[in-house]
Amino acid sequence: MESGILIVGISGGSGSGKTTLAQGIIAALxxxxxxxxxxxxxxIxxxxxxxxxxxxxxxDHPSSLDFALLARHLHDLRSGRSVEVPIYDFATHSRRAQTSSLRPKPILIVDGTLLYSQAPIVAALNYRIFVDTPESDxxxxxxxRDVEERGRKPEGVERQFLTQVKPMHDEFIEPNKTRADFIVSGLAGVREALEQSLAKIRALR
Ligand SMILES: Nc1ncnc2c1ncn2[C@@H]1O[C@H](COP(=O)(O)OP(=O)(O)OP(=O)(O)O)[C@@H](O)[C@H]1O
Ligand SMILES: [Mg+2]
Known part of the structure; x- marks a missing residue:
């Protein structure tokens, strides 16, 4: 590896369990x-x-995201430089003026649905995990989550899933599962998924 930093991607569909797994890894390490x-x-x-x-x-389309900035940040972090991560406000769909400083750490986890659809991001990751969870789950x-935590109406959540989340998943997420180094089941339970992923990460260091 070209630097001491290990950058690990965690991808998979929306609701697959990526953030749960990423938080578990942070808590463990x-x-x-x-x-x-x-x-x-x-x-954006x-x-x-x-x-x-x-x-x-x-x-849910890759054009909604500034992957060029993410790729630059991964490069900077790998080179030992801190980055200013944008803060996105989900309520207003806008970027806040403020940013959040992130300094390089020995292990960086990148959590996102569309990571493996972007060749420069794939190339910037040392290891790629995919959380595989069936669509119905x-x-x-x-x-x-959207109804209980984000105050959304069930009809709106269903419509968005059918018109945007599902078609984008089928086009940009599922086909790029082949780019993963390790596929973890999102149904096996939080603990199992965490233990299997930690074993893989520890073996890489
Ligand atoms: N391995 C698992 N087994 C069972 N339930 C899980 C598992 N992982 C996560 N969950 C539950 O599934 C829900 C969605 O998980 P999470 O928010 O981590 O998904 P996500 O992939 O980050 O979704 P999004 O892309 O929309 O942010 C949470 O309620 C979480 O507790
Ligand atoms: Mg998440």
Whole structure:
């Protein structure tokens, strides 16, 4: 490896369990060793175009994200430089003026649905994990989260899933599962998924 930093991708469909796994890895390895970079931080400001959930802005398409900035940040972190991670406000679909500083850590986890659809991001990752969870389970989990935690209406969540989340998954996420080094089942349980992934990461160091 060209630097001491290990950059690990965690991808998979929305609701598959990526963030749960990433947080478990952080909790196990500690904040001095490990940090998470979220694809969600790199949404392009869509406040001017937003016209409702499931409307004309497709948040599940790669063009909604600033992958060039993410790729630059991964390069900077690998070179030992801190980066200013954008802060995206989900309520207003805009980037805040403020940023969040992230300094390089021995292990960086990148969490995001569309990571493996982007060749420069794939190339920047030392190891790629894919959390594989069937569509029906992902939909059920997402519905629960969006209604309970994000104050969304079930009809809006369903419409967005059918018109945007599912077609983008089928086009950009599922076909790139082949780019993963390790596929972990998102149904096996949080503990199993964490233990298997930690074993892989520890073996790489
Ligand atoms: N291995 C697992 N087994 C069972 N339930 C899980 C597992 N992993 C996560 N969950 C549950 O599924 C839900 C979605 O998980 P999580 O938020 O981690 O998904 P995500 O992939 O990050 O989704 P998104 O891409 O939409 O951010 C949560 O309620 C979480 O507790
Ligand atoms: Mg998540």
């Amino acid at each position: 500690g904040l001095d060793t490990c940090a998470v970079l979220a694809q969600d931080s790199y949404y 400001d869509q406040s001017a175009r937003f016209d409702g959930d499931g409307g004309s802005v497709n948040f 992902r939909y059920r989990r997402r519905l629960k």
